[in-house]
Amino acid sequence: MAEQVSAVESRLAELGLSVPEVVPPVASYQPAVIADGVVYVSGQLPFVDGALPMTGKVGAEVTEEQAHELARQCALNCIGALKSALGDLDRVTRIAKVGGFVASAPSFTGQPKVLNGASELLGAAFGDAGQHARSAVGVTVLPLDTPVEVDLIAHVR
Template sequence: MATPEERIAELGLTLPEVVPPVAAYQPTVRSGAHVYVSGQLPFVDGALPATGKVGAEVSPETAKELAAVCALNAIAAVRAEVGDLSDVVRIVKVGGFVASAPEFTGHPGVINGASELLGEVFGPAGVHARAAVGVASLPLDSPVEVDMIVEVR
């Protein structure tokens, strides 16, 4: 069976460097067998590829792609904390936040971008509990943000 790193490469992706915090927090905190990953924005090469509200300035399809980028950034943060993604036992919970126009209700479909990537990378260990929540705004006018709780060896 392929390792998570090999699956990432098979998907044509590369784990980015961990995005430095934009405020007073750490990207991850490990407590026992769990790694708590702070909310990750969809930074690519240090910039947000899109800003604005989903259902207004940002399409749901673009937002779903950005949610996958958030998950990739979260995976990078986990690797930086534990050293080897093969030490991931399970993705326990994902929190997905969607800055959306008031009439937009497709939050679960947007956050599926993160959930689907986690399933592709971690297989059965990537199946998780989840929340997909609409919010009025997110830091830096990001359309999406994703956080996670991960069980590790």
């Protein structure tokens, strides 16, 4: 029997995307934890097929446009972590909060524009349920010298 494709996965397919396998943790934590109808997704890096497409600071080695795409990939990896925890992405009733971290050159102030890459993808994938509160924070350095990291909190049925 074929696996049922969720509405979220169908919307992603329309964008030419598929849900990636969950990225194995780089330290001692779980990619996603469910507690009392809420899924907490750990910070996801922009891995593609097990590798970081680029490293460095946004506003120096990485452009704002490149970082926007990396944030989008982080959000896609968050969706992968959600699917690994839930099985069915249609169980998500709301993406409540997104946290975004941007490894920034000292003068870079476009963190919100970078994180729009994640927010836009979540809105496209989850529709109204993908509209969320968000933080966009500039930091000195992130794990593995990645330019962007995204985590999220989702409510589920």
